[in-house]
Amino acid sequence: xxxxxxxxxxxxxxxxxxxxxxxxxxxxxxxxxxxxxxxxxxxxxxxxxxxxxxxxxxxxxxxxxxxxxxxxxxxxxxxxxxxxxxxxxxxxxxxxxxxxxxxxxxxxxxxxxxxxxxxxxxxxxxxxxxxxxxxxxxxxxxxxxxxxxxxxxxxxxxxxxxxxxxxxxxxxxxxxxxxxxxxxxxxxxxxxxxxxxxxxxxxxxxxxxxxxxxxxxxxxxxxxxxxxxxxxxxxxxxxxxxxxxxxxxxxxxxxxxxxxxxxxxxxxxxxxxxxxxxxxxxxxxxxxxxxxxxxxxxxxxxxxxxxxxxxxxxxxxxxxxxxxxxxxxxxxxxxxxxxxxxxxxxxxxxxxxxxxxxxxxxxxxxxxxxxxxxxxxxxxxxxxxxxxxxxxxxxxxxxxxxxxxxxxxxxxxxxxxxxxxxxxxxxxxxxxxxxxxxxxxxxxxxxxxxxxxxxxxxxxxxxxxxxxxxxxxxxxxxxxxxxxxxxxxxxxxxxxxxxxxxxxxxxxxxxxxxxxxxxxxxxxxxxxxxxxxxxxxxxxxxxxxxxxxxxxxxxxxxxxxxxxxxxxxxxxxxxxxxxxxxxxxxxxxxxxxxxxxxxxxxxxxxxxxxxxxx
Amino acid sequence: xxxxxxxxxxxxxxxxxxxxxxxxxxxxxxxxxxxxxxxxxxxxxxxxxxxxxxxxxxxxxxxxxxxxxxxxxxxxxxxxxxxxxxxxxxxxxxxxxxxxxxxxxxxxxxxxxxxxxx
Numbered sequence: 001x002x003x004x005x006x007x008x009x010x011x012x013x014x015x016x017x018x019x020x021x022x023x024x025x026x027x028x029x030x031x032x033x034x035x036x037x038x039x040x041x042x043x044x045x046x047x048x049x050x051x052x053x054x055x056x057x058x059x060x061x062x063x064x065x066x067x068x069x070x071x072x073x074x075x076x077x078x079x080x081x082x083x084x085x086x087x088x089x090x091x092x093x094x095x096x097x098x099x100x101x102x103x104x105x106x107x108x109x110x111x112x113x114x115x116x117x118x119x120x121x122x123x124x125x126x127x128x129x130x131x132x133x134x135x136x137x138x139x140x141x142x143x144x145x146x147x148x149x150x151x152x153x154x155x156x157x158x159x160x161x162x163x164x165x166x167x168x169x170x171x172x173x174x175x176x177x178x179x180x181x182x183x184x185x186x187x188x189x190x191x192x193x194x195x196x197x198x199x200x201x202x203x204x205x206x207x208x209x210x211x212x213x214x215x216x217x218x219x220x221x222x223x224x225x226x227x228x229x230x231x232x233x234x235x236x237x238x239x240x241x242x243x244x245x246x247x248x249x250x251x252x253x254x255x256x257x258x259x260x261x262x263x264x265x266x267x268x269x270x271x272x273x274x275x276x277x278x279x280x281x282x283x284x285x286x287x288x289x290x291x292x293x294x295x296x297x298x299x300x301x302x303x304x305x306x307x308x309x310x311x312x313x314x315x316x317x318x319x320x321x322x323x324x325x326x327x328x329x330x331x332x333x334x335x336x337x338x339x340x341x342x343x344x345x346x347x348x349x350x351x352x353x354x355x356x357x358x359x360x361x362x363x364x365x366x367x368x369x370x371x372x373x374x375x376x377x378x379x380x381x382x383x384x385x386x387x388x389x390x391x392x393x394x395x396x397x398x399x400x401x402x403x404x405x406x407x408x409x410x411x412x413x414x415x416x417x418x419x420x421x422x423x424x425x426x427x428x429x430x431x432x433x434x435x436x437x438x439x440x441x442x443x444x445x446x447x448x449x450x451x452x453x454x455x456x457x458x459x460x461x462x463x464x465x466x467x468x469x470x471x472x473x474x475x476x477x478x479x480x481x482x483x484x485x486x487x488x489x490x491x492x493x494x495x496x497x498x499x500x501x502x503x504x505x506x507x508x509x510x511x512x513x514x515x516x517x518x519x520x521x522x523x524x525x526x527x528x529x530x531x532x533x534x535x536x537x538x539x540x541x542x543x544x545x546x547x548x549x550x551x552x553x554x555x556x557x558x559x560x561x562x563x564x565x566x567x568x569x570x571x572x573x574x575x576x577x578x579x580x581x582x583x584x585x586x587x588x589x590x591x592x593x594x595x596x597x598x599x600x601x602x603x604x605x606x607x608x609x610x611x612x613x614x
Numbered sequence: 615x616x617x618x619x620x621x622x623x624x625x626x627x628x629x630x631x632x633x634x635x636x637x638x639x640x641x642x643x644x645x646x647x648x649x650x651x652x653x654x655x656x657x658x659x660x661x662x663x664x665x666x667x668x669x670x671x672x673x674x675x676x677x678x679x680x681x682x683x684x685x686x687x688x689x690x691x692x693x694x695x696x697x698x699x700x701x702x703x704x705x706x707x708x709x710x711x712x713x714x715x716x717x718x719x720x721x722x723x724x725x726x727x728x729x730x731x732x
Binding site: 036049050051052053054055056057058062065069162164165167168 | 647648649651700701702703704705706708709712713
């Protein structure tokens with residue numbers, strides 16, 4: 001063993017992961033052995049049997065075979081290799097990767113990594129961008145690492161490669177790895193599908209909400225305003241009817257967050273929430289609370305949430321921005337408006353909001369996330385019963401027994417657990433009194449939680465009223481009109497450029513022997529669009545999300561070792577798709593902008609009439 | 615048919631059989647490398663049965679072989695195989711098949727071919 005080499009690797013690994021691999025050397029069950037061709041293999045004693053990680057005849061040939069299996073990947077593919085061993089296969093794999101390819105190597109046995117560190121200089125790999133060597137078998141820690149690399153743009157572009165017999169030797173953890181990868185896949189897939197599904201709805205909502213966004217408050221006005229105030233997040237699970245009446249005792253000693261579905265239940269019990277949270281962009285968000293849609297409780301919502309919910313609502317609104325509308329929000333309001341990690345349910349969002357407001361502890365009720373007594377929701381929230389075709393997943397219940405959930409609720413549950421791991425400095429209480437176990441929460445009854453944490457009057461209502469008054473924005477309709485007109489003009493330019501770009505790219509589809517000159521010509525259209533992107537942050541928002549969508553589509557991502565001809569073809573196809581999408585979107589958004597201009601002109605006329613009348 | 619002719623017929627069968635055995639070993643090696651351990655293990659059982667018959671047939675026809683095959687050469691690889699099977703070490707099972715047993719069976723096939731090509 002070369003001591004300095006070993007030390008160098010150990011230090012670099014510690015820098016990257018904070019883990020000291022040296023500590024595992026002493027009790028390691030891994031032994032280095034020379035191979036017949038004078039390299040090394042490693043033998044481990046696992047559960048009383050001795051097994052080799054690498055061939056003891058030719059580990060190099062084995063590594064070459066490992067990469068032979070590679071196919072259908074591109075420069076953005078996320079590689080997850082299960083098993084580091086002594087790393088011959090990793091060195092071989094690296095030869096085939098682009099610098100953009102993320103690489104996660106999972107080595108369940110720290111002792112094996114220690115051996116790898118003793119025979120080769122791994123510091124270049126450890127310093128490689130987008131690379132992580134995970135060691136051990138802690139599924140929660142792995143979840144966090146995977147979260148660093150897997151996102152909505154690459155979730156359909158993952159490659160899990162088990163090396164050698166790792167999947168057999170460490171089969172239990174391998175199952176966990178598969179489960180975690182699948183979880184991320186479904187989490188982001190839902191998110192991606194939601195975005196695609198609601199794309200037009202988002203735009204329509206945003207522009208219909210624009211007048212309200214312009215004049216109402218930002219979520220930033222509430223940031224850390226309720227430090228260490230208990231938060232109660234009310235969800236519509238079947239257990240809600242058991243204990244909802246206890247909430248009456250919270251009064252102003254804790255903040256009550258209600259979703260739309262639970263609002264009628266609370267009002268029937270004469271309980272007034274401090275905030276109503278509504279996230280859904282679809283009309284379903286309105287249907288669940290339509291009998292009391294004209295309530296006056298402050299609404300916390302996003303800029304793209306359902307426009308009917310917002311237009312019917314009679315109270316004040318606190319808006320959360322959206323990552324794809326950040327520029328548009330900034331362009332129109334010129335105020336700070338944060339983006340929160342909102343998850344996929346109102347309860348997920350309420351949790352993130354409560355933490356953002358500074359609340360602690362966070363107490364859940366009605367958060368069954370399971371078919372308690374065979375029901376979807378509490379009877380008071382229009383509960384339906386379990387149907388035969390519901391997809392059932394068995395999870396741990398709060399009492400340790402198994403309960404049934406479905407894939408959607410499971411996604412909500414996973415999101416909460418991940419959020420709790422990422423925000424460890426809070427206390428989380430599950431006071432649902434039933435349903436699935438939310439790891440990271442303490443379990444108690446709602447009565448116990450209120451008795452334990454609601455100890456003093458926090459004057460929450462007064463605080464909210466003060467914030468609302470302080471953040472009032474005066475009449476500025478002409479300013480809004482100017483901004484709308486300016487956006488309209490720029491979108492007309494975008495439409496013209498992309499119409500021409502589409503036409504030319506489309507013509508090239510039928511041309512034989514296309515070359516780089518053709519591509520350079522097409523690039524001119526994107527250059528013109530980029531100039532507009534730089535000039536107008538609202539245009540940037542609209543165009544960049546289309547460009548991002550196109551550039552994360554596997555069809556348009558550069559393939560490894562593609563020929564010049566393949567590259568030209570790919571780029572032409574990309575331009576056709578890009579300009580078509582931009583042309584259509586610019587046209588559609590301009591219609592929305594025009595309708596806001598028309599509405600606003602009406603309002604201005606009425607306003608001016610009323611002034612002259614006075 | 616005299617005894618020699620019978621032995622030549624057995625050797626002819628042995629040549630064909632060891633050819634099939636070589637294919638079977640290669641298929642088993644590929645199975646282990648591709649993570650199809652179940653298929654690989656099914657093939658290993660058949661390969662060991664096949665080797666047993668091959669060794670018996672080689673021993674019975676020794677005096678008819680131009681270049682006699684020494685079946686004892688396979689004992690050591692088979693012991694390594696037993697150890698690998700006991701440990702359920704798929705890497706070693708694949709290794710022993712590829713680097714120990716396969717070269718021996720190929721060598722036997724060539725030697726036996728010499729006899730029938732006489």
